[in-house]
Structures are given as C-alpha cells and as structure tokens.
Amino acid sequence: MSLTAEGAANSVVVDGTRIEMVERGSGQPLLFLHAENGSEPAAEAIEKLAKGARVIAPTHPGFGRSELPKGMRSIDDLSYFYLDLLDQLDLHDVVAVGVSLGAWIAAEIAVKSTARLSRLVMANAVGIKVADRETRDIVDIFALTEKEYLDIVYADPNVGRRDFKALPDAEVLAAARAREATARLAWNPFFHNPRLKSRLHRIRIPTLFLWGREDRMLSEAYGRAYCAMIPAARFEFIDRAGHFPHQEQSKAFAERVLAFVSGK
Numbered sequence: 001m002s003l004t005a006e007g008a009a010n011s012v013v014v015d016g017t018r019i020e021m022v023e024r025g026s027g028q029p030l031l032f033l034h035a036e037n038g039s040e041p042a043a044e045a046i047e048k049l050a051k052g053a054r055v056i057a058p059t060h061p062g063f064g065r066s067e068l069p070k071g072m073r074s075i076d077d078l079s080y081f082y083l084d085l086l087d088q089l090d091l092h093d094v095v096a097v098g099v100s101l102g103a104w105i106a107a108e109i110a111v112k113s114t115a116r117l118s119r120l121v122m123a124n125a126v127g128i129k130v131a132d133r134e135t136r137d138i139v140d141i142f143a144l145t146e147k148e149y150l151d152i153v154y155a156d157p158n159v160g161r162r163d164f165k166a167l168p169d170a171e172v173l174a175a176a177r178a179r180e181a182t183a184r185l186a187w188n189p190f191f192h193n194p195r196l197k198s199r200l201h202r203i204r205i206p207t208l209f210l211w212g213r214e215d216r217m218l219s220e221a222y223g224r225a226y227c228a229m230i231p232a233a234r235f236e237f238i239d240r241a242g243h244f245p246h247q248e249q250s251k252a253f254a255e256r257v258l259a260f261v262s263g264k
Contacts, residue, residue: 012058014085019066020059025050028118028261030095031086032057033102035244036186037160038178039064040171042099045246048254053095053261058085060105062181064174075101075127075185076193079108086116095261097121099246101186104193111199120203121257122226123210124218124243126191128200130225138191139217142183153243155214160247200229207233208260210253212241 012021020039024046030053034042039059049055061081062068072078082105086094094117098106104127110120130137141149150157164172209227211220227235238245238252246253 012085012088014081014088015069017061017067017069017081019061020064022046022055022057024055024057025053027053028093028095029054029056029091030097030257030261031082031091031106033082033096033098033105034060034063035100035102035246036178036182037244037247038174040174041160041244041247045250045253048250049097049257051254052258056089056091058082060102060181062184063178068181068184073184074193075104075108078105078185079112082109083113091116093118095119095121095257097123097257098125099123100126100243101182101191103127104186104191104196107196107200107203108193110203110205111196114203114205117205119261120205120207120230121210121260122207123238123245123253124212124215124223125209125226126186126218127193128197128226128229129189129192129194130222137218137222140190141217142187152216155212155240155242155248160244197229200226201231203230203233206260208256209233209235210245210256211235211237212243212245212248213237213239214241215243217243 011018032046032055046055046057059066061072096106096117103122103125106120106122107127126138139152150160154160207230211223224235227233238249241248
C-alpha cells in the first residue's frame with residue numbers, strides 16, 4: 001500500500017502483479033526491503049528514514065495484501081521482480097536497505113546489477129551458508145514455539161509479543177501470510193542461496209552491515225564472515241537490538257543509515 005503525504009492509499013502494478021508500497025519523504029531514493037516478520041513492524045523506521053531520504057518501501061509479493069505472482073518460489077525470483085520495479089519507477093542512485101530476509105533480497109539484486117544502485121545497507125542479513133554442511137548457521141525458526149522465537153530474535157521479547165486473539169483480522173492475516181510467504185521463499189534451502197556466496201564479490205558499491213548485537217538467530221561470526229565477502233564492506237553494531245534492529249532501535253537504525261547515505 002502506497003501512502004502519500006496526505007495519507008491516501010495507492011498501490012503499484014509490476015509485470016501484472018499488484019503490491020502495496022509506502023512512499024515517504026523526499027531526496028535521494030531509498031528502497032527499503034522489509035524482513036520476514038512483514039512490513040508493519042518497519043513503519044516507525046520508515047518514518048524516521050523519510051526525514052532524510054525519499055523512502056520507497058514495498059510489501060513483498062505474498063506478504064500483507066501484495067499479490068504473489070504464479071511461479072515465484074525463491075528470493076532469486078523476487079530479486080528480478082525488484083529489478084523490474086526499479087526500472088519501472090526509473091530510479092537512479094538508489095540506496096538499497098534490507099533487514100534479514102530483505103537484506104538477502106538486496107544482496108541478490110546487487111550481485112545481478114548495481115546500475116541503479118549507489119549504496120547498500122544490510123542489517124542482520126541472511127542468505128548464505130558460512131559453516132560446513134554439518135553445522136547450522138541459522139536457527140530453524142519454524143521448529144520453535146512462539147516464546148522461543150521471541151527470545152532469540154529480540155533483545156526485549158516484549159517488543160515482538162502480540163495477542164493474536166485481540167488483533168484485527170487484517171493484522172492476523174498479514175502475520176499468517178508473512179509466515180507462509182517466508183516458508184515458500186526461504187525454507188528450502190533454509191534461508192540461503194547456495195550460489196550467492198560465490199557472487200558477492202560482484203557487489204562493488206559502498207556497503208554497510210548493521211548488526212543487532214543481541215541477535216541469537218544468527219551469530220556475530222556469521223555476520224562478519226558475510227560482510228568480509230563483499231569488497232570494502234564495513235560492519236557496525238546496534239546495541240540493545242536483536243535480529244530486527246529497525247524495529248527495536250528504529251532511531252539508531254535510521255541515524256546509521258542516513259549517516260552512511262551522506263557519506264559519513
């Protein structure tokens with residue numbers, strides 16, 4: 001759903017698929033790619049980012065009220081969808097910012113083409129296999145109870161806690177669609193593309209890895225290894241945040257991103 005400054009709702013159609021899209025602010029275009037927990041938890045970060053950039057924040061196909069194209073089964077497929085979106089909007093000098101699953105999408109876009117990109121920000125990114133085949137890099141979130149999941153992905157589990165019985169039907173449906181779409185796109189292979197690691201050297205634009213220090217879904221070692229595979233990428237922590245730093249520390253997250261955009 002695209003909201004104008006006046007609050008009117010719009011949407012965008014890409015290759016016959018209608019998706020929701022929020023657009024806020026003005027200035028350099030910033031493509032925000034949300035995490036696997038959906039677009040709604042990113043709302044506060046988007047508002048803060050919009051104070052220094054023109055934020056374009058689509059809801060991924062299959063999430064929220066966005067349609068899912070027939071045949072879209074992987075993050076690789078989704079990256080081509082977003083390359084088409086960038087072409088359709090004729091955007092240039094774009095800063096691509098992704099969190100977790102969204103960061104994986106951003107990396108898949110960047111290894112294919114950075115013609116329309118100027119910078120890349122990846123927060124608590126998934127998408128590659130670092131350890132050997134016998135060692136798990138990423139906790140199997142589909143095997144956890146709700147409490148176990150909240151305990152590993154948030155520094156403060158209360159941030160992610162929701163009473164689904166009390167939520168409006170639309171929010172419950174959005175949460176269910178997010179889980180379904182994540183499983184469809186990222187379950188097998190689990191949260192990674194075996195080919196991506198060998199392609200990361202193709203990302204030759206300034207890249208910042210942001211890392212919620214208290215993430216227990218991924219390790220710091222995983223994040224640093226991922227970062228080291230992208231030429232000249234730098235790694236920075238965000239304190240008092242877990243796997244979704246844009247949600248737990250939206251102010252610090254936006255400040256780091258906008259400082260990087262301005263070349264600091």
